[in-house]
Amino acid sequence: MAIILPKGTTNYQEMHNGVSIIGISYSDNQVKQYSELVKNACFDSDGQDELNAYISSIGETGFTSTQSILTNIKEWQLGEALAEVHLEQCFSCHFPWSNRRDLKNPKSSLSGADLVGYHNSEFAFGEVKTSAEQKSPPQVTSKRYDGLSAQLNKLCIDTDLRQTIIQYLFFRQKETVKYQEALRTYLKNQHNFYIFGVLVRNTLPNVNDWSYLKNNFTAHKKNKSYLVALYLSFDKLRDCVTSGGES
């Protein structure tokens, strides 16, 4: 049975140049209700085993094994997991392969998108930024190369990037019909997709968080982009996740 989770409190909602901007805050109690799903998205004991297997496989390449890699939960992982769960709950998005185990490669110039899935029978591409910075807008929205605005603009403009992501999704998707439907729509017009920019904040709700994007983000098509800010306590979320939601 599907779990119904709270949708949080909408603090602001507006349209700007065809882009929907929404701010939602979660109470500690609501965060707690999310924690089980978020936890699933962050912990994966198999992940460590596989990493060890990879490390030992290097012996067969003639190279020497790379130094051991430790995994631990980072805020950005929590943020992405929360964003994924929220979009699935509140926007009827579907992400067949979340980046649960994916260790994001910050150096890769074309690493893809944080979230790849479907919305309204079309592809949905999302970028998530997590920031506890008190200043509004936070710098994660405006950084030149990997700020939220730059990344979203790139997703809107760069057809090659989208093609790679769509292919990347192909190798993971399990629901052929859904994938084909979205791809058909996309191939009819390569602007037939949705963009989600998610900002996970450890601050009070503030519409100014989007001021940089309002000036710098250009959507590929009207009514196809959502900028969603989620306001919550990071400490609470981490506690809930690490202790199984018992705190």
Place this chain on the structure above:
Amino acid sequence: MITNKILQKIDDHWAVKAVGDDDFRRSILQSVKAKLVSNAVGEQLTLDPTTHILDDADLKRLAMAYEMAAIEGMHDFINHSNDDLYDQFLAGSFRAFEINRVLNDPDDDFAFIFYVLHLSSLACCGDCWTDLKHIYDDKSEKIESILLRQETEWDKQILLCLFTCWVSLFRKNSWNDLSQISNSINQLRKEQAQYEQEFLKSNSNKENQTKAIRLMALYHWAKASELLSLYMLQGDPADIKSQLDKHFNLAIKISADGGDAQLEVLLRWLHACAEQMINGSIWWVARTINSKATKFIEKLSKQAKPLLELLPPQRAALKEMNLLDPAKTAVVVDMPTSGGKTLLAQFKILQAINNFGETKGWVAYIAPTKALVSQITRQLRQDFSPIGIKVEKLSGAIEVDALEEDMLNDEASFDILVSTPEKMQLVLRNHKIKRPLSLLVMDEAHNIEDESRGLRIELLLATVKQHYQAKANFLLLMPYVENAQTLSRWLAHDRNAGLSISLSTSPWKPNERIIGLVTKQKGKKRGDWSIKYKTLITSPKTIHLKGKHKIGVTKPINDVTYSSANLSKLVAACAKNFANRGTSIVVVKTKPNTWSVAKTIFENIDPFENISTNIKLVQNYLKDEVGVEFELIKMLDKGIGIHNSGLSDEIKSLMEWLTEEGELRVLCATTTIAQGINFPVSSIFLQSIEYPYGKKMSYREFWNLVGRAGRIGQDNIGVVGIACDSDEKEKELTHFVQQSTGDLISRLIGILKELDNRGELNNLESMMYAPQWEDFRCYIAHLLNEKKELQATINEMDQMLTNTFGYSELKNTNQNHSEILLEATKQYTQSIAKNMGRVAQADMTGFSVESVKKAAQEIDQLKYKLTTSDWMPQSLFSSTDSKLPDLFSVMFKIEQLNFSHDDTQGRKKSRMADIAKAWIDGKTINEIAISFFEGNDSKKISEVYNAIYSKLANGGTWGLSALASISGLDFEAMSDEQKRQLNLMPAMLYHGVNNEESVLMRMNSVPRSIADSIGNNFKQRTEKRNIATARKYLKSLRNEDWAIYKSNFLTGSEYKKIWQILSGELD
């Protein structure tokens, strides 16, 4: 292999359909072709403004759809788990590559690296890897700049190194390039300790983790790359596929877990691409043949331009269609021009030699022209000599001379014998070789339908079927033949032993091609005119662009007005315009046309800034061989060559060599080049599609010729233009190129049909004496001579005729005609059986019984009786009372010898004899021209060559040899030396020298002017003198040995090089 069927099927794929309707999809593909043409020949051809080129966005959308269809089949391609999806993968990759290749490159270096590797993978998976060479050439500047980048970060260093490795794998330029891959990866291993630690020293643990993950993916990719390169080079390790699967799968999984979507997708493509490279690797394809084949492959893989991967049609023939199935005794390969059929023949030959080694079986390789016989011999010798397989050729003269007899009788002298059909026919019918024939390879076998030679070729195959069927296998190679299956069934031992491999109609092409009409158009200003090019819709689906496009500039050639711009001027102007793009062949109807077109181009083109040493070499040879004033020498200053039957075989070979070396801008040739060309050029412009006497080229000949337009790996587009000057001709040509090549039909059936149409079939018995039945009559005489007895021959006639393609087909399709043919043949047999002596002479000489009769009658009418001494070469060619003029007068009366009417006048018979004497006496072409043709301009030189090569070397040598047999000489009474001299006489005439050693030198391609002096030294230094020891002697000569042979124009080393080129000894 990709077929038209699977390409059609992919257009019904849901992703492709999503892009738009069929019309829209077609308009995108059309746009892709237009971009390709514009990119390739935009400088020479200005596209009509109405040629619509769509936005890249639309092109990308369709490319993505095809690529997604391919990706859907990727898993099944790698694991061979589902045939439909396997095909879908191939077709999707093919189409995606077709579109992506015309899109713009990304600017960023690392994006470019991913883009190039992805594009190359699509090309490999879509069976288009041969296109990569010129794509890499186009992008070479950018690639070189990337390869020079100095990266400090370890992951980027690895990526750059892997990029270099894969560029080598895709280019396959040299063995060294590929062997360097393993060294480069070893170097990375050595540097790992030095750079990795530094790279993973970031303050952020998160960043170190992700970097480490990326490195692990790269290490597995590096290992896979190393394994692949080793396999391509030496066929090891044997379990390559499972090893590649392991490393690619790990690299993919690690990069996926590292969230590196771009690397992951690229690795998936490279994995599929590696699989396809292995599939096409010469080691993989030939791994199960035999040890000789392994040695052969080793040799191919290590040559200067290594052969590591087979062309898709070769792979398909060998692996998918079982070319080497030992149970198939007759294999017919229908393959596109430039599809690489010689290599297939080589594998089949190796199989035959391996299987029949103990019985000392031999292989007959038949090529249609003397030039092709020489070319094939050169190639087979180059490839097979290092592995101990001996290749010899028979000269172009029809009779077998004494030296050739020696060779044929010597068991150890050859494994493969290359020859024209005419000569091989004589060898086989007279059982000149006692060893078993294990395989007969017939190249360009579509000549079976040729009006003048087709029946001869068919009957040669019938002879082999008749005498050698129990052991001999057949391999027929030909382009564009739809009924290959019928042919293989005809030749096979039994119903199931035939195999036909049809690849001509597959979508794989060596390169794209445009074929169009070239017309002139008046300009707006007075006196202005230009050349318009209109592409045609053709049966092999060459590129068609809408509108009329402009070739070159307004007033494309000097001093030619609109009204004087005839078809010759048009093709000259086209060749001039395309001169900077690679060699063009201009095909014209007559020999004088070749010279006039060459002159027009000469007057309109700048000379080379520097004349290359190769061109200078040929110029010096021409000065030596023909004379300093020979017009072709001047033409070569500007890179213009000539190729027609008015030149010696050596000069034609040198023209071909210059073309292959890329030294010529234009080669002006007659239509007959269609039968002998087996090298690619950039463009072909035809003044006419007719032969000199008005006969139109067959569709197959036309497509075989234009199939040479475009060089694999060098031109994306081969350009073909046919000049046209009237609406009527436009209609005719438009129709001509749309015709399908259709079934190959026996000339026997064709001739009977023609007679039937004329209502003359019921009179076949008397019609059989017409020239077109000559080969058939010879065949019947041969059958009768073999059986020796009339009744037995008549009784078995039906069965024996069934060995012919025509009769066997008629029995199935037109019983009436087959019965009429059988009856008329029986009656003809009865009529010739009355004089079995003549029948035997006919079979021995290759003459028809009627020619033997005519020759005997004419000899009887001479006022004296010919004696043995009359036939000795000294007497024939040197003495004042030579009987040669009278013998020519006899020969002129024998139609089969093909002397033209104007040769037969009284004055000419002695002149022909005098020319023969001068030729054998070592007079130069220039001297002969001045003495006998009243001048030495190009027309006169052409007449000399025509007299020597078309008359003396063909009819003359054959006729003299046959007349000697027919003249009633008492061979028993002759001394061995006399017999040898008599048997050598035709060879001396053929080669233009007057002793045995010089003939041996000429047989081994030594220029005529030094054949005597080298021959003399050979005689002094070698005791056992034959063709093979002569070649060995020549090969043993050092540079200082050659230095003594020099003339006014050629140094010893230049002579050596000419000999190397002509004999195929040039590395």
